[in-house]
Amino acid sequence: MTRWLLRMTTELSSRKFVSRLTGRFAKSSFSRRLIPRFAALYGIPVEEAEKNIEDYRSLNDFFSRRLKPGLRPVDSAPDALTSPVDALITGCGVIKDGMMLQIKGQDYTVEELLNGSPRIAQYRQGYFWVLYLSPTDYHRIHSPCDGQIVESEPIPGKVYPVNDFGLTSMRRVLSRNERLVTYIRHESGEVAVVKVGAMNVSSIRYVEPKPDRLSRGDELAYFEFGSTIVLLTEDGTLRPRPDLKTGDRVRMGERLGTLIF
Numbered sequence: 001m002t003r004w005l006l007r008m009t010t011e012l013s014s015r016k017f018v019s020r021l022t023g024r025f026a027k028s029s030f031s032r033r034l035i036p037r038f039a040a041l042y043g044i045p046v047e048e049a050e051k052n053i054e055d056y057r058s059l060n061d062f063f064s065r066r067l068k069p070g071l072r073p074v075d076s077a078p079d080a081l082t083s084p085v086d087a088l089i090t091g092c093g094v095i096k097d098g099m100m101l102q103i104k105g106q107d108y109t110v111e112e113l114l115n116g117s118p119r120i121a122q123y124r125q126g127y128f129w130v131l132y133l134s135p136t137d138y139h140r141i142h143s144p145c146d147g148q149i150v151e152s153e154p155i156p157g158k159v160y161p162v163n164d165f166g167l168t169s170m171r172r173v174l175s176r177n178e179r180l181v182t183y184i185r186h187e188s189g190e191v192a193v194v195k196v197g198a199m200n201v202s203s204i205r206y207v208e209p210k211p212d213r214l215s216r217g218d219e220l221a222y223f224e225f226g227s228t229i230v231l232l233t234e235d236g237t238l239r240p241r242p243d244l245k246t247g248d249r250v251r252m253g254e255r256l257g258t259l260i261f
Helices: 002-013 014-024 029-042 059-063 118-123 164-169
Strands: 080-082 087-096 099-103 108-109 127-132 140-142 145-155 180-185 187-194 203-206 221-222 227-231 238-239 254-260
Touching: 014 029, 014 059, 029 059, 080 108, 087 099, 087 227, 118 187, 180 221, 187 221
Parallel strands: none
Antiparallel strands: 080 254, 087 127, 099 108, 127 227, 140 221, 145 180, 180 187, 187 227, 203 221, 238 254
């Protein structure tokens, strides 16, 4: 009964207008008063932030903060595919005939995740990671490889939570929430960086000016409040790190695998 009630409450609160109202407040100057309490509540390492905590104009400004230079070294090997974010791995593995298997007990297809894009044929036997960003995490998104942005597709949808409750109790959250997909062509193939919106995420934004060509570790976009990245690699282009598994934490710039040139 309790779980059913939680699902119904989440369903009602997943409407876009709720996230817009939350986002409006988080961008207001009034919300800056909550920054110290918010940082303490989630154990955010404020000493890593680019600016002093009192210099942020709003809660949203603090949440989408940059870090001090050098705190996230990026693997410099030319064949490295690196994590685009600081995150918890909530799913990873081989894509089998277009299916991503057992993400919190649910299976997803590449077709539904990418909204039926013609590019899905390139990812039917690739590799995937589901990378969850909690409120504690750094929320800027960086390029996992050197390459050229060849397509960007916004996909409308809901704003269900993407935490453990959302992924296990709600139906197929990753493919029902709004998404922003960036396809990056690198030397030996392509990756899809799928940015998944979530409850109380007022938006997913590209950095300005929007990049065209990227070096590994360059800023690509950012979340306004926490969410999830699904990273897909094209068939036959990657050897994943064998020691990484669901439940591990990664930092932006850390190697996820080796690109096959």
